[in-house]
Amino acid sequence: xxxxxxxxxxxxxxxxxxxxxxxxxxxxxxxxxxxxxxxxxxxxxxxxxxxxxxxxxxxxxxxxxxxxxxxxxxxxxxxxxxxxxxxxxxxxxxxxxxxxxxxxxxxxxxxxxxxxxxxxxxxxxxxxxxxxxxxxxxxxxxxxxxxxxxxxxxxxxxxxxxxxxxxxxxxxxxxxxxxxxxxxxxxxxxxxxxxxxxxxxxxxxxxxxxxxxxxxxxxxxxxxxxxxxxxxxxxxxxxxxxxxxxxxxxxxxxxxxxxxxx
Amino acid sequence: xxxxxxxxxxxxxxxxxxxxxxxxxxxxxxxxxxxxxxxxxxxxxxxxxxxxxxxxxxxxxxxxxxxxxxxxxxxxxxxxxxxxxxxxxxxxxxxxxxxxxxxxxxxxxxxxxxxxxxxxxxxxxxxxxxxxxxxxxxxxxxxxxxxxxxxxxxxxxxxxxxxxxxxxxxxxxxxxxxxxxxxxxxxxxxxxxxxxxxxxxxxxxxxxxxxxxxxxxxxxxxxxxxxxxxxxxxxxxxxxxxxxxxxxxxxxxxxxxxxxxxxxxxxxxxxxxxxxxxxxxxxxxxxxxxxxxxxxxxxxxxxxxxxxxxxxxxxxxxxxxxxxxxxxxxxxxxxxxxxxxxxxxxxxxxxxxxx
Numbered sequence: 001x002x003x004x005x006x007x008x009x010x011x012x013x014x015x016x017x018x019x020x021x022x023x024x025x026x027x028x029x030x031x032x033x034x035x036x037x038x039x040x041x042x043x044x045x046x047x048x049x050x051x052x053x054x055x056x057x058x059x060x061x062x063x064x065x066x067x068x069x070x071x072x073x074x075x076x077x078x079x080x081x082x083x084x085x086x087x088x089x090x091x092x093x094x095x096x097x098x099x100x101x102x103x104x105x106x107x108x109x110x111x112x113x114x115x116x117x118x119x120x121x122x123x124x125x126x127x128x129x130x131x132x133x134x135x136x137x138x139x140x141x142x143x144x145x146x147x148x149x150x151x152x153x154x155x156x157x158x159x160x161x162x163x164x165x166x167x168x169x170x171x172x173x174x175x176x177x178x179x180x181x182x183x184x185x186x187x188x189x190x191x192x193x194x195x196x197x198x199x200x201x202x203x204x205x206x207x208x209x210x211x212x213x214x215x216x217x218x219x220x221x222x223x224x225x226x227x228x229x230x231x232x233x234x235x236x237x238x239x240x241x242x243x244x245x246x247x248x249x250x251x252x253x254x255x256x257x258x259x260x261x262x
Numbered sequence: 263x264x265x266x267x268x269x270x271x272x273x274x275x276x277x278x279x280x281x282x283x284x285x286x287x288x289x290x291x292x293x294x295x296x297x298x299x300x301x302x303x304x305x306x307x308x309x310x311x312x313x314x315x316x317x318x319x320x321x322x323x324x325x326x327x328x329x330x331x332x333x334x335x336x337x338x339x340x341x342x343x344x345x346x347x348x349x350x351x352x353x354x355x356x357x358x359x360x361x362x363x364x365x366x367x368x369x370x371x372x373x374x375x376x377x378x379x380x381x382x383x384x385x386x387x388x389x390x391x392x393x394x395x396x397x398x399x400x401x402x403x404x405x406x407x408x409x410x411x412x413x414x415x416x417x418x419x420x421x422x423x424x425x426x427x428x429x430x431x432x433x434x435x436x437x438x439x440x441x442x443x444x445x446x447x448x449x450x451x452x453x454x455x456x457x458x459x460x461x462x463x464x465x466x467x468x469x470x471x472x473x474x475x476x477x478x479x480x481x482x483x484x485x486x487x488x489x490x491x492x493x494x495x496x497x498x499x500x501x502x503x504x505x506x507x508x509x510x511x512x513x514x515x516x517x518x519x520x521x522x523x524x525x526x527x528x529x530x531x532x533x534x535x536x537x538x539x540x541x542x543x544x545x546x547x548x549x550x551x552x553x554x555x556x557x558x559x560x561x562x563x564x565x566x567x568x569x570x571x572x573x574x575x576x577x578x579x580x581x582x583x584x585x586x587x588x589x590x591x592x593x594x595x596x597x598x599x600x601x602x603x604x605x606x607x608x609x610x611x612x613x614x615x616x617x
Contacts, residue, residue, distance in 0.1 A: 045462060047329070057475065062464075063462065063464060064461070064472075064473045067355065074329065078325070078327060078329025078332070078337065079330070082286065083333050083462040
């Protein structure tokens, strides 16, 4: 009998430290499933950022590198340049990517570095306890925006749409935004990840999948409320879909990655 | 056939030595007075099909080194003082993750933006870790172009042996001046063995998956890791203890100086000897580990010491630690990008000796 569904090999069968309702667990699983389907477990390297997903190296069953906060795209650059036949996954949160690491992501994207960024956008700093992120929505409460994000008098700026920002750069080939709020979007997100990983293994250029994700703990909601809040507030501001797709080989992309044959 | 002697700038000789040492990846950012080094690497690394990236910042450059080093590749960055300050975060992470790397500081004057002329004001930063946390890097200080090439070449293997970054502490004079240099034998990076601790090629290496990280949230485990690293530092101290001595045996006063200051002091020594004054020179080459034991031995023989530095006095603290009160330690320094002349250093030692 064929096993139709099981735990991915690339994800260790252990309980995560993530809070109930957090999106990281689902996102980890999607990555692991795609890595397995592409047969790349032994060639995968993840760079885990500073933030809640600093624990990623506990869960993924392949090599990992843990760089400094925000420097993940620079470190991933060094790794991928040395190991071009490996699958390098640069996992980042919104504080890591869009605040402290803004220079690193923009220039890695502009150079067309051939790794894939998985950008988890939950509109808040998780690990440090609910501070305002660059992607925090206007009016959204945070410990450092106690009356809600105020771009006016308090001068807190506006939420950054990272995919759209990076889309202007020639080096970016594939930028998609998914979400893990329901099964339909989870499946679409997995498809985006697969397209990005396949493009990476073909060496096309910079690829990124932004994933809207719940943070019930720091949003101070229960998991069900957090899904509803994401749908009502985040998806309306951060449109889902392929924001940019200039992949050469998308139409005729091989069903299996070239690396699988190795 | 006679050895080929090439006339090269210090910055270029450092670059060529790194290429010959099998450096697979160089990451840099423009800053004076080390720009020839970055340009040299751009030309020669790319020509050899190796990795060269002009990074968006010094911060990015050192973190690219971190990534490349985590794959076990020989990786390098270079900068000058303000840029090396920016690299301190990455250097701390390299040390925390026990990754080898070579970092070149063609130092200039500070603090702040300071000036672009040579200085030795980065001694504290170089020899006391420089970033956050408990760690050291190995620090080697060349006195000229040949020395800069030799130490850079060797830095890669030293760094790999100990899994500790090696910092080459030069200065703007050494970087900019031209001298004859005999270059070391080229190493093909493809012949260098893969590292069991690195990421990538897990199957070929027949190992479990590796996790390169400096993080540990369990205090007892992190403490144990720091103790293990410090035990390694003790072994490094026994292995690396480099210095050069000139005329110290019969000397009454010994100059203690490194790098450019040591060359100037050597000139002052020759002036003093011509007048029959018993002056010697002790030049630390490894600034960390510092050659404390030999200096202590000299102190016990009754020598007096005159530290000559292009700073307000930084290495003098190590000299005092070495001497441990056994002998007087004097200081002569210039800073702000000024290089002392041998005449002024001679005048200082003559004053000290009552001549």
